[in-house]
Amino acid sequence: MSYTALAIIFFNGVIFHIILTGPLMLFINGNIGGAALVGTQFANAVLFLLIPWVGENWRGGVLIRPVT
Amino acid sequence: MDRNWTDVAIVLFPWIGGGAAIVFLFLLFGTRLLQSEPGSSRWHDRVWLSWLALAIYLLHNVEEYGIDVFGRMTQFPAEICSVLKLPAPPDCPIPAAYFLSVNIPLIWVIAPLAALLSRRHPLVGLAFYGVIFVNLFFHIMPLLAGAGFGPARLPQSFCSYPFQLGSSTRVSAPVG
Numbered sequence: 001m002s003y004t005a006l007a008i009i010f011f012n013g014v015i016f017h018i019i020l021t022g023p024l025m026l027f028i029n030g031n032i033g034g035a036a037l038v039g040t041q042f043a044n045a046v047l048f049l050l051i052p053w054v055g056e057n058w059r060g061g062v063l064i065r066p067v068t
Numbered sequence: 069m070d071r072n073w074t075d076v077a078i079v080l081f082p083w084i085g086g087g088a089a090i091v092f093l094f095l096l097f098g099t100r101l102l103q104s105e106p107g108s109s110r111w112h113d114r115v116w117l118s119w120l121a122l123a124i125y126l127l128h129n130v131e132e133y134g135i136d137v138f139g140r141m142t143q144f145p146a147e148i149c150s151v152l153k154l155p156a157p158p159d160c161p162i163p164a165a166y167f168l169s170v171n172i173p174l175i176w177v178i179a180p181l182a183a184l185l186s187r188r189h190p191l192v193g194l195a196f197y198g199v200i201f202v203n204l205f206f207h208i209m210p211l212l213a214g215a216g217f218g219p220a221r222l223p224q225s226f227c228s229y230p231f232q233l234g235s236s237t238r239v240s241a242p243v244g
Contacts, residue, residue: 001190001191001194008191009191009194012199013197013198013199013201013202016174016199017206024162028154028161034163034165037163037169038165041166041169042173044174045173045178046173048174049182049192052189052191052192052194053189053191056189064190
């Protein structure tokens with residue numbers, strides 16, 4: 001597995017935490033309601049699976065080829 | 069604040085997950101069922117590592133939402149409210165449904181799905197280590213900064229295996 005693939009894994013974790021905390025701040029400040037807050041977290045879980053899936057299929061799987 | 073089913077669920081879910089973690093740990097370390105190639109090293113097996121990530125996070129949930137090293141129950145929501153300078157639960161405005169919606173879809177649905185897909189989709193299978201690694205940063209940094217030992221720092225300290233990311237560079241990843 002390439003270092004780019006590891007970077008995608010790390011980037012995915014960062015994005016997950018941004019979507020984890022961003023809507024919470026919006027909720028606390030009264031910008032969104034509880035249903036929207038919960039909804040963003042369901043979407044976050046789906047996105048969490050989607051990002052590595054896309055990364056894996058990017059340009060025919062160039063990112064996941066073993067380091068040689 | 070009125071109690072509803074989410075207030076009950078947030079108390080129960082870490083223990084249900086903890087029970088599942090024990091089963092997964094038995095399957096991971098006591099059998100070769102969760103390995104892609106039974107004869108090879110577990111630590112270089114992306115399928116096994118994917119299932120391990122799930123077990124780690126289920127245990128992590130026990131300390132965050134179950135009981136921490138000081139015997140405090142459901143301490144993580146209380147700590148979040150404290151960090152954000154909000155009233156302590158049950159007066160904290162962050163609903164229990166938020167914490168459930170963060171953890172249940174990701175750990176009970178996406179993580180097992182990712183592990184099941186890991187044989188053909190290594191990046192998907194190992195994706196959970198991204199959450200673990202970033203979480204490690206947020207849990208360990210306050211400890212290093214002298215803020216003390218908070219909920220979930222024990223599993224993050226000893227179970228998250230940041231070295232897994234390094235070892236995963238050696239995981240062979242055949243395409244197809």
